[in-house]
Amino acid sequence: MSKLWAKDYDLNTLIEEFTVGIDYILDQKLIPSDCVASLAHATMLQSIGILSEEELKSLKEGLKQILGEHAAGAFEIKRSDEDGHTAIENRLVELAGDAGKKIHTGRSRNDQVVTAIRVYSRSRVLGIIKETGDLVRAILDLAELHKATPMPGRTHMQIAMPSSVGLWAGSFAEELIDSIRLLSAAWEILDQNPLGAAAGYGVPLPLNRDMTTELMGFSRVQNNVIYVNNSRGKMELMILDILDQITLTLSKIAQDLILFSLPEFGYFSLPAQLCTGSSIMPQKKNPDGLELMRAKAGTVSACGTQIRNILRSLPSGYNRDFQETKEPFLKGCDITSISLKMMTLTFRELKVNIEGLKAGFSKDIYATDAALDLVASGMSFRDAYKEVGLHLDKLGDQDPDESIRSRTYRGTSGNLCLDEALSRLKSLMDIASDRESKIDASLESLMGQKLNLLVK
Incomplete structure (x- = not known):
């Protein structure tokens, strides 16, 4: 077995180590996606006379065997392979003979990488949309349960105005719904078939890109073959920028929960099973998950910055620099996914301390x-502001429950409109579900079996 580009010399071992990096490890995630793209390409090659029906049959059987080996943890990608694409072709040669040597006709390795990542990321984004939706539902459940629970509102971290747990929680739910909308829009751009670009300039063969588009369940062909090449990394960056927005929200939630669960505040409590202990202080129950959420949000942002810095000065056309965009993309997706699950668990288990919240109403x-009460009696706001500000010591006790009920226009504590947020969420989840069903049906038809593209 050899590298796809092997000719009449051996690569220096240090150069091999440097150029391969950890692609041979990362590509385990992309094996199912590459098998999908390879079978679509092979099916198209048979339709234009490059492969016989028997050769296509043997390649399909070989690819299905590779999928089985991969699922069982038995498909090895060696450093000498360089990547999973080479490992698949080498295995196909073992399983299908000369047909395995023909499958690369009309493709470049860059073509394979772009397509495998596109197939993978198309499903991965839908998965993250669903995971974000799960978190939004957990937050809305808490907001609904505690829509009438008073909570001190703060600006500059100082006591400000009456608020509620429902208002606080609902704010994050609506923020995340808008992030889902961004991901859904980005998915439409992602959902175009890059296969057939070859090295970025096409090939003198009658490749049928519409056929492979249909076989893999893409909505359309990514038309210009140079654009296909130039979009490598940029598509991934587009997704990471939105994941940065999502984890930015999660980081703010984490900071609030860390702060408001301090004994000095006592607004919320985290159950012990969500906290870790100290190696020296027996009493400690630390919110390490939330603390790491703040840090991991920075890591996701850094993943996007890493890709942006790789791409910004590259000339058009293929450059090996693109290889370095794979790891931060996969890493950013993984971190976002587990962060969403962690935060969903946190909201499901979070304890709201009603008495502690009310005690915060100084x-x-x-x-x-009080100033607005004076305005209602005829005083100008500026005079009322001054009157209250100069006599704060005369402010009396009020009912926290009544104070949040008195705010009745839409979007305030007495009129949260949570049902509208839930309706928007349902619409976005239905779109994601329809897209997933279409992809699953196309790939099952192509491969003759159900696939799990999202290998952890």
């Missing part, structure tokens, strides 16, 4: 309300 939290 008299001065009602200062703005």
Whole structure:
């Protein structure tokens, strides 16, 4: 077995180590996606006379065997293979003989990489949309349960105005729904078939790109073959930029929960099973998951920055630099996925301490309300502001429950409109489900079996 580009010399071992990097490890995630793209390509090659029906049959059987070996953890990618694409072709030669040597006709390795990542990321994005949706539902459940639970509102971290747990939680739900909308829009750009670009300039063969588009369940062909090449990394960056937005939200939630679960605040409590202990202090129950969420949000952002810095000065056409965009993309997706699951678990288990929240309502939290009461009696706001501000000591006790009920226009604590947020979420989840079903049906038809493209 040999490298796809092997000729009449051996590569220096240091250069091999440097150029291969960890692609031979990363590509285990992409084996099912490459098998899908390879079978689509082989089917198309048979339709234009490059492969016989018997050769196509043997390649399909070989690819299905590779999928089985991969599922069993028995498909090896060696450093000498360089990557999973070479390992698949070498195995196909073992299983299908000369047919395995023909499958690369009309393709470049870059063509394979772009297509495998596109097939993988198309499904991965839908998975992250669903995971974000799960978190939004958990947050909305908490918001609904505690829509009438008062919570001190803060600006500059100081006591500000009456708020509620429902208002606090609902804000993050709506923020994440908008991030899902961004991901859904990005998915439409992602859902175009790059296969057939070869090295970025096409080939003098009658490749049928519409056929492979249909076989893999893409919505359309990514038309210009140079654009296909130039989109490598850029498509991944587009997704990472939105994942950066999602984890930015998760980081803010984490910071709030860390702060508001401190004994000094006592607004929320984290169950012990979501906390880790100290190696020296027996009493400690630390919110390490939430602390790491803050750090991991920075890592996701760094993944996008890494790709952006790789791409920004490259000339058009293929450059080996593109190889370095794979790891940060896969890493950013993995971190976002587990972060969403962790935060969903946190909201499902979070304890809301109603008495602790109400205890945070000091008299001065009602200062703005008092000024507006004076306005209602005919005083100008500026005079009312000054009157209350100069006599804060005269503010009396008020009912926290009544204070949040008194805010009744849409989007406030007395009128959260949570049903509208839930309706928007359902619409986006239905779109994602329809897209997933279409992909699954296309790939099952192509491969003759159900596939799990999202290998952890």
